Amino acid sequence: MAEPALSIRGLTKEYGNGFQALKGIDLDVQQGDFFALLGPNGAGKSTTLGVVCSLVQKTQGKVSVFGIDIDKDFSKAKYQIGVVPQEFNFNQFEKVLDIVLAQAGYYGMTRREALPRAEQLLTDLGLWDKRNGSARMLSGGMKRRLMIARALMHRPRLLILDEPTAGVDIELRRSMWEYMRRINRDEGTTIILTTHYLEEAESLCRNIAIINHGEIVRNTSVRELLSELSRETFLLDLAAPVSDTPVVEGFDIQRVEASQLSLVIHRGQRLNDVFSALTEQGLQVVSMRNRANRLEEMFVSMVESSQTAIDQRAEQPQAQEARV
Amino acid sequence: MDAGAQRDQTLHALIMMSVITNSYSNVASSFFSNKFQRSIEEMMVSPMPNWVILSGFIFGGMARGLGVGLIVTIVSLFFTRLTVEHPLLTVLVVVLTSALFSIGGFINALLANKFDDISIVPTFILTPLTYLGGVFYSISMLPDFWQGVSMLNPILYMVNVFRYGFLGVSDIPVGWALAAVLGFIVVLFTIALRMLERGKGIRS
Numbered sequence: 001m002a003e004p005a006l007s008i009r010g011l012t013k014e015y016g017n018g019f020q021a022l023k024g025i026d027l028d029v030q031q032g033d034f035f036a037l038l039g040p041n042g043a044g045k046s047t048t049l050g051v052v053c054s055l056v057q058k059t060q061g062k063v064s065v066f067g068i069d070i071d072k073d074f075s076k077a078k079y080q081i082g083v084v085p086q087e088f089n090f091n092q093f094e095k096v097l098d099i100v101l102a103q104a105g106y107y108g109m110t111r112r113e114a115l116p117r118a119e120q121l122l123t124d125l126g127l128w129d130k131r132n133g134s135a136r137m138l139s140g141g142m143k144r145r146l147m148i149a150r151a152l153m154h155r156p157r158l159l160i161l162d163e164p165t166a167g168v169d170i171e172l173r174r175s176m177w178e179y180m181r182r183i184n185r186d187e188g189t190t191i192i193l194t195t196h197y198l199e200e201a202e203s204l205c206r207n208i209a210i211i212n213h214g215e216i217v218r219n220t221s222v223r224e225l226l227s228e229l230s231r232e233t234f235l236l237d238l239a240a241p242v243s244d245t246p247v248v249e250g251f252d253i254q255r256v257e258a259s260q261l262s263l264v265i266h267r268g269q270r271l272n273d274v275f276s277a278l279t280e281q282g283l284q285v286v287s288m289r290n291r292a293n294r295l296e297e298m299f300v301s302m303v304e305s306s307q308t309a310i311d312q313r314a315e316q317p318q319a320q321e322a323r324v
Numbered sequence: 325m326d327a328g329a330q331r332d333q334t335l336h337a338l339i340m341m342s343v344i345t346n347s348y349s350n351v352a353s354s355f356f357s358n359k360f361q362r363s364i365e366e367m368m369v370s371p372m373p374n375w376v377i378l379s380g381f382i383f384g385g386m387a388r389g390l391g392v393g394l395i396v397t398i399v400s401l402f403f404t405r406l407t408v409e410h411p412l413l414t415v416l417v418v419v420l421t422s423a424l425f426s427i428g429g430f431i432n433a434l435l436a437n438k439f440d441d442i443s444i445v446p447t448f449i450l451t452p453l454t455y456l457g458g459v460f461y462s463i464s465m466l467p468d469f470w471q472g473v474s475m476l477n478p479i480l481y482m483v484n485v486f487r488y489g490f491l492g493v494s495d496i497p498v499g500w501a502l503a504a505v506l507g508f509i510v511v512l513f514t515i516a517l518r519m520l521e522r523g524k525g526i527r528s
Contacts, residue, residue, distance in 0.1 A: 076371070079371050081369070089366065106366065
């Protein structure tokens with residue numbers, strides 16, 4: 001079996017003030033994968049990726065990129081990695097073309113090699129006509145695309161995208177998704193994505209890890225994760241308003257607004273049964289949608305249960321102390 | 325000291341000061357600006373060795389310092405006639421001086437957390453050291469005690485070799501002064517490189 005694109009073992013990061021951002025993370029991302037690393041703010045996603053691309057110094061642990069140990073040959077490993085960070089990190093006063101050409105130079109590409117590549121990437125990402133403009137004049141979405149073009153200049157085999165679509169409008173976000181899918185599918189680039197848009201992770205990624213409080217809570221495929229979804233919440237829009245919440249035995253129904261109900265469906269229950277019961281009560285459902293993205297429901301429940309486990313661990317020593 | 329000698333001494337001082345301050349400030353401000361805009365991360369994630377990054381900033385600072393020094397020299401030629409006793413030595417010491425202060429500016433920018441931090445050192449350390457380094461006078465004019473104190477000032481050595489290049493006279497042995505400047509460069513370069521490798525001020 002081919003070496004994983006990224007292999008992390010026992011990764012810890014403790015800051016000078018004693019805060020432990022990562023508590024011994026193990027993670028494998030296979031070559032060609034489109035992998036999501038999810039977690040709430042401050043969970044350790046960016047710290048983990050920061051260690052991989054040398055922006056954060058690890059405290060302990062092993063990290064290998066395509067089998068190259070970063071402690072032994074970080075330079076060689078860096079050739080394999082392209083990074084799109086969460087925040088804009090280019091010189092805002094430089095020209096767009098100069099930014100991508102300079103980046104190519106950092107990876108040893110000559111200007112002659114880099115120019116056609118820059119033209120191709122900037123054209124693909126809709127920035128070629130802006131190439132001679134100052135980067136600070138670009139819109140937020142264009143700046144994000146510029147960082148993607150810059151990261152791809154040296155043809156990395158592993159692309160790290162840290163919230164690449166944050167603050168980007170829906171249309172542009174979807175065109176960026178299509179572009180990412182294309183480079184993953186056509187060029188075989190392994191992609192690791194962190195995002196707060198769980199719809200994005202569900203739509204793009206095949207495998208997923210959820211991190212919370214510096215620990216991996218779950219690491220599995222998106223399909224398997226969704227199959228474990230034990231309940232889904234739907235919003236039902238009614239043809240006419242109701243004054244009381246309708247009661248259907250075995251189903252959890254709440255009145256959200258006068259003409260909108262929320263319905264929780266557990267695994268094994270059938271929507272048809274609800275619709276039949278509501279029809280019998282003279283209610284007509286005109287439309288229906290998920291209250292939240294399916295992965296979002298799973299994510300929230302996992303993060304909540306991981307928080308509960310942490311709280312319990314914290315309470316145990318206190319209870320023992322109280323007994324003593 | 326006659327008026328001509330005084331004018332020459334002032335001119336040497338102005339050239340040296342422009343080289344020192346421009347080399348230092350160029351690296352300090354450009355590196356700190358990269359830190360501030362986080363564009364330094366472009367280089368950090370790349371496979372470029374740290375010594376290349378450091379050398380790039382140093383050469384940038386040297387280019388600015390030497391360029392400004394050259395302009396000051398050319399302008400001065402409209403007002404006075406420069407005599408250069410040892411041209412190669414003069415060029416060598418200016419190059420070494422700009423290298424040394426470029427490294428100093430780099431270390432300053434690595435340690436700086438805000439824009440004020442890169443102006444404090446030039447204002448409160450560099451300028452007084454320059455003035456007290458025998459730039460506008462010969463240290464032989466000072467009492468013994470202050471001559472001893474002046475010997476601790478690295479700028480003194482550069483100014484003396486520089487002046488020796490022009491006039492053929494120096495307060496201290498030229499070989500010793502050149503060795504001191506080279507020594508400062510090696511030590512500061514090593515410190516700057518170690519700090520960069522450890523990510524001081526740029527890696528969390």
